[in-house]
Amino acid sequence: MTTQSRRQASGGARRHAPGAERSRGGAHKRASRVTARRTHDVHLVVGDEQDVISVDAETELNYLPVLRTATRNVAELLLRALKSEEASRKRVAGQRVEPVERAAEAVIGRLMRDAYSSDITDAQLSDRAQVAIDAFNVVLSGDRRQLDSMIEALKPVGAEAGVPVDLEQARARARLRMQAIYRRLLEEALTVGQLRPYKSRQRLQQLRDEGRLFAIKTPFERGLVYPVWQFDENYDPLLAMPKLIRTAREAGLSALGLHQVMTGRRENAKTGVELLAGGREDLVLGMLRAVDRGAAEPADALHR
């Protein structure tokens, strides 16, 4: 029986009173868990309470708040699992819990909707859930190479001109890529706390104001982070930094853009950071000038 036919057979939506099937919680009363069944009954065990809902396409929207609660609980479970295996995985930083929860909600929420509203098999649903959890594990704990592999693997089959795009799926992939990029940035940058033995917060701000350092705001950190490549071995800004920052600004690059251009690989050639270390400031400046971004119109621009 297909999902569609099961939906028709279920005949609309019903919602069981909280606690009606509380005994199902059993020994897992304190835990939060969710079970999505392909029969349109969605069993939610949230703390001590349990709901069973049955939905069809027309009433799906009415239950999104319930589903959001459930997915939040799943996200908590995921985080708990990640934190409990510190020996093998990096602990999730406190500041990142909230955005990770939000992302987990979105992805797992999507899976739940698939569970009762899409025409996919149980095996396919199980595969999708595994991919989501694997993806989160890599985003949270993976190194750069693993992140790259994951992003490559997540490229949609048939990503080519003329193939209609599922906007929600494409946005989800973009979010995942964005998280991976920011995670990579965090590995390549220092927080104000990490720099405190060498530079006070006030001194860092002064150096930023003077255009000798730059910092980046990420969704995962409360404060700013400073890409490490702009410091010398004494944690002073490299001499070339004012010129690089000025050139990047003139090219219309953001702070993140400057970091990406400097650290990104280029046709198997050296990165901007490597070129700078090799004394080729001229080539690095050329790379920055070759960037086409939303630079402000200069006063000397000619117009026909």
Place this chain on the structure above:
Amino acid sequence: MRVSSTRATKPWPPVEPDAVPDAPARLPSRPPRLRRERPGVIWRLHREADPNRPRRYPAGKWRFDAPTGSYPVTYANVSKHHVFVEVFGDVDDAQIIEGESGRKLSSASFRRSIQVLDLGDSAVLRALRLDLRISTTIDYARTMRWSELLHDSLDDAEAIRYLGRKGGREDNYCFFLDRCADALEWRCCGDLASNEALVLEAGDMFDLVFDFTIPTAWGTPPPRWP
């Protein structure tokens, strides 16, 4: 023990072994052949209101700009997807692209055929004693001098066709607007924000993430230069 070291004295990397040759004072005696063609639809990402009136720089800026701003040019790509990687694909890694939601996308069709110098044609490259690096180097001072030489020496040339540095076989065009602006019929397709599906498709293809497609990542726009 005496240790010989050459690392400190040798320039690094060695003096541009793969540099594009500089433009000669004049073209070889047998000039490259032009080809008359009427391209299909081409695509451009731009900020100017009219793609036939692009921003010009007194000392040039992009690959085949006039090095002294003496003639106007504009650029386009044959693919509405690959134009994204040509403009935004600065590096091979995945990138977040910030603050570009307002950039416009336009397409152009042709009212007539134009005379094109095809830098993807081996006979043309050979006649100019060039190779494909003319299409990939970012030594724009040098490529602009080639542009000036070709523009000034080939009176009939209306455009340069060349391989994409990032777009590969999806070619780019550089149009000499003083000669072929009348042939181009532009149609504005809106800004990137209003073409989100296309932007996401291109993002999937080329590992680009446009910030405006993920509004909830920040809630409020991030500071650009904290």
